Amino acid sequence: MTVKKAINEIKNARFCLIIDDEEEIESGLLVTSAHYFTPEKVKIMIDKGNVNLVLHPEKVSQLGIPVKNSLFNIKKEIASVSYLQKDKTSKDVNIANGILAISNEIDPFDFELSGNINIHICRQMGVLRKSSKFEAAVDLVKLANLSCAAVVKKISLKKLEVKHKAIKDYAKSNNYTIVKLRDLINYKLERESYITLIDQGVIKTQFGKFKMFAFKDKVNNKIHIALVKGEIKPEKDILVRVHSECLTGDVFHSLRCDCGNQLSLALNHVAENGSGIVLYMRQEGRGIGLLNKLKAYKLQDKGLDTVEANQKLGFQADLREYGVGAQILRYLGVKKISLLTNNPKKIIGLKGFGLTIHKRVALYTDSNSHNRKYLKTKKKKLGHML
Structure with missing residues (x-):
């Protein structure tokens, strides 16, 4: 070999x-x-x-x-x-x-x-x-x-x-x-794993019932969640959303971003499909964390866009990683994916870990006066397909 x-x-x-x-x-x-x-x-x-x-x-x-x-x-x-x-x-x-x-x-x-x-x-x-x-x-x-x-x-x-x-x-x-x-x-x-399944249960949502799996990252002890609907088989093409945590958008419905709307749309897609997985990855603020995200908000209020604000704080534009998410998907028996995303880098990131991306499924949401600049920046500087 x-x-x-x-x-x-x-x-x-x-x-x-x-x-x-x-x-x-x-x-x-x-x-x-x-x-x-x-x-x-x-x-x-x-x-x-x-x-x-x-x-x-x-x-x-x-x-x-x-x-x-x-x-x-x-x-x-x-x-x-x-x-x-x-x-x-x-x-x-x-x-x-x-x-x-x-x-x-x-x-x-x-x-x-x-x-x-x-x-x-x-x-x-x-x-x-x-x-x-x-x-x-x-x-x-x-x-x-x-x-x-x-x-x-x-x-x-x-x-x-x-x-x-x-x-x-x-x-x-x-x-x-x-x-x-x-x-x-x-x-x-084949020889190593940096995740471990902590527990599982059932969660009932407005989009229906999902199995909920909690995985622990052995390196940083973060807990990542997998919401699974239907039967997952290796030979099947599985509808998947790999969603990075956004407390402000997902929980408090911030109008600055489209994250919360994308999460709801992804859950609805999976529910209507009858099977699929939504991963909820603890990568707040494209990987910079909640406190730094708030600092970035203040810089955006002064005129910087979302990429410029992260860079001003000393970070790369996007620090998210997809290796842990890929390991969770493999643990759940996934090999082939229809990926719910507008981000081409996410496709490349997951492909690198032995997963076959069968197709991309777009997640388009309505813009508003508060997130229009943010969405334009994601398209122009981060290559998102919007």
């Missing part, structure tokens, strides 16, 4: 190349373990004068590496550090020693900002939280039972001195094992 081969390559201090899927022919992420890093490898992995190191958040916490701010783990920004040595050495040796020190927690060592090692922080659950090559890099190193630190380099055929027709040709010429992101996700899904 390719994933097992890639793990073995990493374990034996070699390289592998991560790609998104079969169609990706022009780019990939070259990965090796930081545990066995050498000055010779610096020459291969250096990119614009720096080497990129991806760390597990627990590793960052253990080392106390300086980061830009407390939101660093969420934002996945880059901090640069230098490994400080008493003796003057070549740049390659200095970088290699710095990475070895970070990876193997060698004492004593010090860090300062603006160095030659760019540090990225991956999600705790890796590819099961976010379908990303950076997450995949650390997952491979962890699966190889090495220190949770991976050295990575983005490979683009357009930028290579020696031209290749496809990324597979580049990998073959360098004897690199290729591993597809989806294969790694499936490999981990």
Whole structure:
């Protein structure tokens, strides 16, 4: 199996190349373990004068590496550090020693900002939280039972001195094992789970009766809800809504957004269909949380749009993740989906976790004078199909 081969390559201090899927022919992420890093490898992995190191958040916490701010783990920004040595050495040796020190927690060592090692922080659950090559890099190193630190380099055929027709040709010429992101996700899904079913019951709503399942996220202890109607079979195409929590819209019927209306519409669609699932995911404010959402409201009152407000607070436009939702759907026996959404990124996000999206079902709601700018921003800046 390719994933097992890639793990073995990493374990034996070699390289592998991560790609998104079969169609990706022009780019990939070259990965090796930081545990066995050498000055010779610096020459291969250096990119614009720096080497990129991806760390597990627990590793960052253990080392106390300086980061830009407390939101660093969420934002996945880059901090640069230098490994400080008493003796003057070549740049390659200095970088290699710095990475070895970070990876193997060698004492004593010090860090300062603006160095030659760019540090990225991956999600705790890796590819099961976010379908990303950076997450995949650390997952491979962890699966190889090495220190949770991976050295990575983005490979683009357009930028290579020696031209290749496809990324597979580049990998073959360098004897690199290729591993597809989806294969790694499936490999981990067969062996790991970050959710657990806490309890279940029945809830009667204005849209009819639903089975209610409560799942606990083992990483952050958040409780996510699945409302299920009818019979769920793996061979069936299941109508699904993955809804992110919006206290202001869902509970207090805020006119600033369309969230509450979308939730009601989704429940009605599932009820009329006779079967389906509505997931209620605890990702308030597109992932920034309730208090930060209120701060964003104040900025919007001063003229910023919903994306600008989040960015002003130091967040990305959308921090939602779909790995946990995908695990819940798989737990419930779902494989094929008709997805109730206007958000194309949600389709891409769920596809990455081995779910087949059969079709998209639009959720159009009426606008009002309070949310018209918000909806226009979602369409223009976030790509929503409205």
